[in-house]
Amino acid sequence: MFDLGVWGKSKRAAEPPPNLVYINELKSQKVILRGIKCKCNKSWCPICSLKTVINRFCGYVKDWDWRRVRHITLTIDPSLFESPEAAYDLLVKKKKIAGMIRNIGRTLEKVVVDWCWLLEWHRNELPHWHLFVLVDKAGYRGQIGADKIRHYWTYGRIEEKPIKSESHWKKMTDYLSKHGYFQKDKAHQSRLPEWVRERKSIIKRFGRMNKSRGNEGSRNEKLSESNNEFDKLINESKLCEWFERKESEQFTKTQGQLLDDCGNKTDVYWGLDGFKNFWGRLDMPYHEFKCMDGKYMEGLGYVVEMDRVKLELLRARHFLCSVH
Numbered sequence: 001m002f003d004l005g006v007w008g009k010s011k012r013a014a015e016p017p018p019n020l021v022y023i024n025e026l027k028s029q030k031v032i033l034r035g036i037k038c039k040c041n042k043s044w045c046p047i048c049s050l051k052t053v054i055n056r057f058c059g060y061v062k063d064w065d066w067r068r069v070r071h072i073t074l075t076i077d078p079s080l081f082e083s084p085e086a087a088y089d090l091l092v093k094k095k096k097i098a099g100m101i102r103n104i105g106r107t108l109e110k111v112v113v114d115w116c117w118l119l120e121w122h123r124n125e126l127p128h129w130h131l132f133v134l135v136d137k138a139g140y141r142g143q144i145g146a147d148k149i150r151h152y153w154t155y156g157r158i159e160e161k162p163i164k165s166e167s168h169w170k171k172m173t174d175y176l177s178k179h180g181y182f183q184k185d186k187a188h189q190s191r192l193p194e195w196v197r198e199r200k201s202i203i204k205r206f207g208r209m210n211k212s213r214g215n216e217g218s219r220n221e222k223l224s225e226s227n228n229e230f231d232k233l234i235n236e237s238k239l240c241e242w243f244e245r246k247e248s249e250q251f252t253k254t255q256g257q258l259l260d261d262c263g264n265k266t267d268v269y270w271g272l273d274g275f276k277n278f279w280g281r282l283d284m285p286y287h288e289f290k291c292m293d294g295k296y297m298e299g300l301g302y303v304v305e306m307d308r309v310k311l312e313l314l315r316a317r318h319f320l321c322s323v324h
């Protein structure tokens, strides 16, 4: 590691250490970072999910005409499957919900305009889906029919309900946006069962009709372009291998461990573009990050200016991951 204390005083040495020029160059380059208490941003986190996945769901259905919305609950019959996990994996892998809606759409005299779902849990650890289908006809004329749904959903019970009124629709989405689940006293429905907490792969909480793949692609490209520029700057140092090892640790954690980490560490954003670029997560509680020489700025978090040597040290000692 760089030992600046010694090198800084080595004027009398016959030859400077080979890296001194490089180190001095790095010392003159300033970087501004802002740190905030980390967020896991996981879709099953009771805190983070309200601003991410639940917010996306509510935004998605916000302009739907409640008269044309069918609320369908899809459950799983445990006697048909070996375990809740086996049921989940089969239904998701084979895209059974999208398939069911496609089949319904083909055989109905009404048009399925849009759909989306949220996943919840029963106490027995089985998933159930709240599926919302927007059709082109209002009220009774928009009904899909339990027999028809049952014909294509042969994995458990189903229930189809209309939305009763505008206030019913608003109440339902308002409650969801504040609590993360649909009904009072049903907090367990948003809590991950143990078998999911032990998984390393993600369980999707929100799904929707696939309409805008193109847009998302270009957004992600843009994001990675701007990150690359910074990464190029950072990767000139010879610490890459070390970082890679640290980053791979992220993928050894279970979903439950990732949720438990929420709020325990510091997320750092760098400053070339209004502090919007997520740089990484530091294995350091926020209160420790605030001990560095810097200041708290309203709406930004704790802002620190440092040279690149310090940045490299921070990264070497505390860097956890570069992606959520």
Ligand SMILES: [Zn+2]
Residues within 6 Å of the ligand: 039, 040, 041, 042, 045, 046, 047, 048, 049, 259, 262, 263
């Ligand atoms: Zn969280």
